Amino acid sequence: MPSNEGLVSLAREFRVLIVGGSYGGLSAAMTLLDLCRGRLARFNFTPNAQPPRHRIPIQITLVDERDGYYHLIGSPKALASEKYASKTWNKFVDIPALKTPDVKFIRGSVHSVDCQHKVAQILDLQTRRSIEEKYDFLIAASGLRRAFPTVPQSLEREEFLQETRQNVAAIQNAEEGVVVIGGGAVGAEMAAELKDLYPNQKITLIHSRDRLLSAEPLPDTFKERICSILREQEVEVILGQRVVDTTAVETEGGRRIWELTLSDGTQIKAGHLMNAVSKSMPTSTYLPRDALDEHGLVKIRPSLQFPRNVPNADDHFAVGDIVSWSGIKRCGAAIHKGHYAGTNLHQLMLAQALNAKPEFVTLTPHPPVMAIALGKTAVAYDSEGGLQDGEETYATMFGDDMGFSICWNYMKLSEPCKA
Ligand SMILES: Cc1cc2nc3c(=O)[nH]c(=O)nc-3n(C[C@H](O)[C@H](O)[C@H](O)COP(=O)(O)OP(=O)(O)OC[C@H]3O[C@@H](n4cnc5c(N)ncnc54)[C@H](O)[C@@H]3O)c2cc1C
Structure with missing residues (x-):
């Protein structure tokens, strides 16, 4: 049925379960919210890209052990400055971009996923009860488990x-x-x-x-x-x-x-x-062994879908640090993967609802790139730009707050979720 914006609304609602509400999980959620409302994804800068013509009813369930989005990159400073720490942890319920009935938040830990029947077992950390969550699509974005003081161990x-x-x-x-x-x-x-x-x-x-x-x-x-x-x-x-x-x-x-x-x-x-x-360990213990490599990382295809040997592999995606892909594990790479997974998942919804062929975006190899914040200066390396350092490098790579505002603004987390 055409809506007042000229969009055609689809009747079918899709349930998407996202495990992990950090860079990878949130960028996937934002991408889905944009596309399902008939807008270009906020991370899409392709010239002349056209927004979708359909509005798709969606129910996103975001599960995270933490009660908020935590800017992990800032940890070396956050654990040494209370003022800065306060800025870097934002409860999910306080994030304007997530304030929509289309997103439900569970503070919990996903224990197992049955890809065949598309159901996840979650330990709800508020009630301490085990709950079952059914889904049509799953995005695993739960990253690596890291010890103190690499990251704080608090969950609230x-x-x-x-x-x-x-x-x-x-x-x-x-x-x-x-x-x-x-x-x-x-x-x-x-x-x-x-x-x-x-x-x-x-x-x-x-x-x-x-x-x-x-x-x-x-x-x-x-x-x-x-x-x-x-x-x-x-x-x-x-x-x-x-x-x-x-x-x-x-x-x-x-x-x-x-x-x-x-x-x-x-x-x-x-x-x-x-x-x-301390060594970081993948959090993938809730996923089937067949989806993982020998290090416990998800063996994604370039479309970010699970390997084909897993039941319903096409409907399962993984993004961010939990995947096996080239390049150094970085937040920018996690956001990029979240954007691509959201884009491809939206294509699958359209394909299922309209009996069309999905058109996927695919990952290319990431070369090694790194920027290190050293107080008020930074050192950065990438194979094209070479080595650079200094206060300007810090400003470009980290803004004035170890990258907090760069990530927050790039994901547009302050912008209220428009209908
Ligand atoms: C100290 C430090 C500094 C860094 N500095 C930089 C930098 O300067 N630049 C850069 O690009 N990258 C940097 N990184 C790397 C960057 O932080 C990671 O690449 C990025 O956090 C990966 O994002 P992600 O969304 O995949 O996972 P994460 O950020 O690890 O988030 C995973 C989320 O999943 C949740 N979770 C885990 N298991 C479960 C479960 N079973 N059920 C439910 N929820 C679960 C966690 O609570 C967490 O919120 C740094 C990392 C560290 C540790």
Whole structure:
């Protein structure tokens, strides 16, 4: 039936279950809300692209263990500054773009998914009851599980602010200084943020290899530049030493401090320790084994659909850090994948309702790209632009708030959801 906007409304309603409400899950949800209302997706900048001609009734169920969208990228700063932390965690119920009856939010943990019957088992974290959620399409966007202090472990905003307050107090009271163990991207950013926020505090970064970010497939010049900037910022960087022993001891004044032994026998005291070496694990345990590779990542096709050996594979998508795809895992890549999955899923809805052939967008390989925020400066590398650093690089890559506003505005989360 033609609507007053000249759109044809389809009778059938589709149920979409999105697991994870971060960059990947939210960009997929936003794409679907736009397209199903007959608008171009907000992430579509293709010249002369035409909006859809149909309005599709949709019911999106967004499940997340957290009670809000958390800007994960800002973690090295959020855990050291309560003011910044408060900005980076926004409850789902407070996000204008999600305020529509078309989106239902469940604070819960998805435990299993039956792809054959299209039903998910969810532990509702508010009632502690197990619930069943049926769906027509599923988008897995639950990322990787990361330990503290790489990311906060709180699942609710208030608890998170308390977690930050405790960490801030530990940093401020660390008379023997703060030691960050592990000079990967997170450890390097953490050390720089600590020095920027607490310039009088002694900050030491210890890394077991001879170069920082040793696991990243990026040029040595990028890694060495990060190291020299940290040293210019007066972070003490110790390379090529593993921490072989960590003992908690009590000072005469009754404070707990740490005594670290390095592989060459050197001993270091620390008032507060931040361990940034933990390995991230995929959250894909709720998905069928057949969908996963040996690392637990979803073996997506370029259309972001599950591999064909999974029942109803075409109706299951995965986006963001949980997928096996080329390139370094990044938020921009997660948003891009969410946009593409939403676009393809919309094509499937049209195809089913109108008996048409879906036209898919497909992912291409992502080259390695990385930007590291180091206080008020940043270092970035990509194969086309090469290496760059400085305050301008920080402004381009991270704005003035470690990328919070860039991501928030790009996803248009402040814009009320129009009918
Ligand atoms: C400290 C740090 C700094 C970073 N800096 C940058 C940077 O500068 N630039 C950049 O591009 N990238 C950066 N990244 C990487 C970037 O944050 C990730 O690539 C991005 O978060 C991936 O988004 P995602 O939506 O796939 O998953 P995530 O952001 O991990 O979100 C997954 C969501 O799923 C939820 N969830 C998990 N399991 C379940 C379940 N079973 N049921 C329900 N919900 C579940 C989680 O609560 C979470 O909200 C950084 C990462 C870290 C840790």
